[in-house]
Amino acid sequence: MGYTLIGAVRSRAFRVMWMLEELGLEYEHVDAAPRSEEVTRISPAGKVPVLVADGVPITDSVAIMTYLADRHAALTFAPGTLDRARQDSLTHMILDEFDATLWTAAKHSFVLPEEHRVPAIKDSLQWEFARAQRSLVARMAEDGPFLMGDTMTIADILLAHCGGWAINAKFPITEPRLRDHIAMMRDRPAFHRAMGA
Numbered sequence: 001m002g003y004t005l006i007g008a009v010r011s012r013a014f015r016v017m018w019m020l021e022e023l024g025l026e027y028e029h030v031d032a033a034p035r036s037e038e039v040t041r042i043s044p045a046g047k048v049p050v051l052v053a054d055g056v057p058i059t060d061s062v063a064i065m066t067y068l069a070d071r072h073a074a075l076t077f078a079p080g081t082l083d084r085a086r087q088d089s090l091t092h093m094i095l096d097e098f099d100a101t102l103w104t105a106a107k108h109s110f111v112l113p114e115e116h117r118v119p120a121i122k123d124s125l126q127w128e129f130a131r132a133q134r135s136l137v138a139r140m141a142e143d144g145p146f147l148m149g150d151t152m153t154i155a156d157i158l159l160a161h162c163g164g165w166a167i168n169a170k171f172p173i174t175e176p177r178l179r180d181h182i183a184m185m186r187d188r189p190a191f192h193r194a195m196g197a
Helices: 013-023 063-073 082-111 120-140 154-168 174-188 189-195
Strands: 003-006 028-030 048-055 056-058
Touching: 003 013, 003 082, 013 056, 013 063, 013 189, 028 154, 048 063, 063 082, 063 154, 082 120, 120 174, 154 174
Parallel strands: 003 028
Antiparallel strands: 003 048, 048 056
16 A cells, blocks of 8 residues: 655645654655646645545545544544544534634635735634634543543644644634643654654
């Protein structure tokens, strides 16, 4: 089984790269920008990341992470269990409340054509981001270093990636437990290996 990951390190491809490093898997990395020829040749939508697994392209970072976790039975709870349902709930909450908020801010900062940007939306997004942090902290396990206690899952990688994105985008991490979690995750050897890729 061979993996090729397509996408820039400073994109959602990093989440997948970090996960591949956590799993200790070999992969080829193609540093490519969205909508570039390297990407559209494999994925007509032009979005990154794309993981090519055994010749088949898989798109969307969380779908890729879920596939890898299930395929390698790591960084996840078993499908069909209540723990997996809780893990998926946290993963989707982070995707909906953290990632989507940060992506909307990015679109209105530099992605959209200038005439379609609404810079004033950022104040509302920062308020929403702070509210989402409080909500997530209320759902975190009380025991163990990870979101679900002693077991690290893809939700932990997703949150830490969004946390770094937030810091770069000047969205404050207002909850101390989240700051501690993000710092702990970003101190992992696999994170540093992925950053060096």
